Amino acid sequence: MGIVEKIKEIEEEMARTQKNKATEYHLGLLKAKLARYRAQLLEPASKSGPAGVGFDVQKSGDARVALIGFPSVGKSTLLSKCTHTASETAAYEFTTLTAIPGVIEYQGARIQLLDLPGIVEGASQGRGRGRQVVASKNLDLFKIKNNKHGVAAKTADLILIMLDATKSEEQRRLLEIELDAVGIRLNKRKPDVVFKRRTTGGITLNTTVKLTKTDEKTIRTILAGYKLHNCDVMIREDITTDEFIDVLIGTRKYIPCLYVYNKIDAISLELVDKLARTENTVVISCEMDLNLDYLIERIWESLELVKVYTKKRGARPDLSDPVCLRKGATIEDVCLGIHKSLVSNFRNGLVWVYNVVCTTDYGTDYLAQGRSSKFSPHAQKVSLNHQLQDEDVVSIFTK
Numbered sequence: 001m002g003i004v005e006k007i008k009e010i011e012e013e014m015a016r017t018q019k020n021k022a023t024e025y026h027l028g029l030l031k032a033k034l035a036r037y038r039a040q041l042l043e044p045a046s047k048s049g050p051a052g053v054g055f056d057v058q059k060s061g062d063a064r065v066a067l068i069g070f071p072s073v074g075k076s077t078l079l080s081k082c083t084h085t086a087s088e089t090a091a092y093e094f095t096t097l098t099a100i101p102g103v104i105e106y107q108g109a110r111i112q113l114l115d116l117p118g119i120v121e122g123a124s125q126g127r128g129r130g131r132q133v134v135a136s137k138n139l140d141l142f143k144i145k146n147n148k149h150g151v152a153a154k155t156a157d158l159i160l161i162m163l164d165a166t167k168s169e170e171q172r173r174l175l176e177i178e179l180d181a182v183g184i185r186l187n188k189r190k191p192d193v194v195f196k197r198r199t200t201g202g203i204t205l206n207t208t209v210k211l212t213k214t215d216e217k218t219i220r221t222i223l224a225g226y227k228l229h230n231c232d233v234m235i236r237e238d239i240t241t242d243e244f245i246d247v248l249i250g251t252r253k254y255i256p257c258l259y260v261y262n263k264i265d266a267i268s269l270e271l272v273d274k275l276a277r278t279e280n281t282v283v284i285s286c287e288m289d290l291n292l293d294y295l296i297e298r299i300w301e302s303l304e305l306v307k308v309y310t311k312k313r314g315a316r317p318d319l320s321d322p323v324c325l326r327k328g329a330t331i332e333d334v335c336l337g338i339h340k341s342l343v344s345n346f347r348n349g350l351v352w353v354y355n356v357v358c359t360t361d362y363g364t365d366y367l368a369q370g371r372s373s374k375f376s377p378h379a380q381k382v383s384l385n386h387q388l389q390d391e392d393v394v395s396i397f398t399k
């Protein structure tokens with residue numbers, strides 16, 4: 001029996017099994033199996049077919065945003081409006097057949113926006129003439145193996161799920177399922193679980209909170225299902241069984257997501273209002289140029305980029321060319337962005353480096369006042385692992 005058939009069998013068994021306290025751990029075991037088979041189908045390690053092959057576009061700029069949506073929701077129209085790149089748009093489906101990158105320039109950051117071909121259930125996402133509809137029987141296999149969208153989305157720092165506001169809500173759920181199937185978790189944090197493999201000693205399972213959505217028996221069943229007989233598990237939040245499996249699989253991607261409803265020019269004000277109030281949602285009209293600036297602002301916010309100014313000794317900070325970094329970035333990341341040798345020399349002790357960073361408040365203050373003499377007394381000596389705040393001014397001295 002092939003993996004796909006096994007997956008089908010498990011899914012069927014899960015559908016047949018009533019959900020209650022008594023069946024909880026059995027369902028947990030099935031879920032674990034299912035996740036394992038799906039992982040086998042998906043991971044690039046598998047040499048069977050095109051799994052793991054994404055749309056081939058070089059990542060560039062400070063962050064990547066992927067546009068995921070059904071055909072003709074307006075993805076290419078958005079790219080053409082927000083970047084200097086034109087992507088063909090048309091009223092028919094599958095206008096876009098490959099990934100088209102564009103660049104949004106905002107707040108000194110260069111954000112790559114990736115226009116992708118429309119996803120449709122049961123249709124090919126192949127390039128060229130890949131528009132044939134796949135027989136529904138093979139749908140699952142096909143979707144998983146050819147989920148190039150998923151692979152492309154996995155490389156993104158932010159996903160925009162683009163929806164046609166005039167279509168049913170169902171589209172949103174279908175796209176979420178598609179992304180979930182390739183191990184993408186939207187708008188979720190990595191579960192707070194510490195998991196360590198051991199070679200001996202059995203299973204040590206500790207929890208710091210009461211588990212209400214799963215239980216120890218289920219957790220142990222799943223560990224056994226994965227043949228993990230020696231390990232330490234420390235659960236520090238009230239996780240679900242699925243979240244525990246995600247921890248074990250370890251390759252899940254936790255990516256922020258914005259739901260972008262386009263074509264609001266074609267729906268009632270009431271509906272616009274309702275959608276706009278939904279969490280992680282932005283309503284726009286590409287055609288009427290409605291709310292596009294706000295969308296870019298929200299993209300910027302969701303990426304949580306940190307903007308840092310560099311300053312040479314004795315000179316004023318260079319405010320025209322900030323360095324954009326991911327939240328949590330350190331002095332080391334700044335060094336790497338300038339030249340690798342800055343870090344490696346530092347490590348070897350061949351170069352001694354000290355860095356001056358002023359506080360966020362002071363940085364803002366300084367920018368407002370524009371007086372460099374004021375800021376040196378507040379400068380703070382920091383090391384390579386110092387985390388940067390937005391608007392920090394950084395000087396790196398090497399010797």
Ligand SMILES: Nc1nc2c(ncn2[C@@H]2O[C@H](COP(=O)(O)OP(=O)(O)OP(=O)(O)O)[C@@H](O)[C@H]2O)c(=O)[nH]1
Nearest residue numbers: 071072073074075076077090094095096118286287
């Ligand atoms: N009413 C309305 N139509 C829009 C809007 N934005 C785009 N469209 C139309 O929607 C159609 C599809 O737009 P595209 O940008 O080609 O859509 P796409 O999502 O890139 O489609 P595929 O590449 O085929 O997946 C075009 O006819 C656009 O003119 C909008 O804000 N309002």
Ligand SMILES: [K+]
Nearest residue numbers: 072090092095
């Ligand atoms: K289209």
Ligand SMILES: [Mg+2]
Nearest residue numbers: 075076095096
């Ligand atoms: Mg398109």
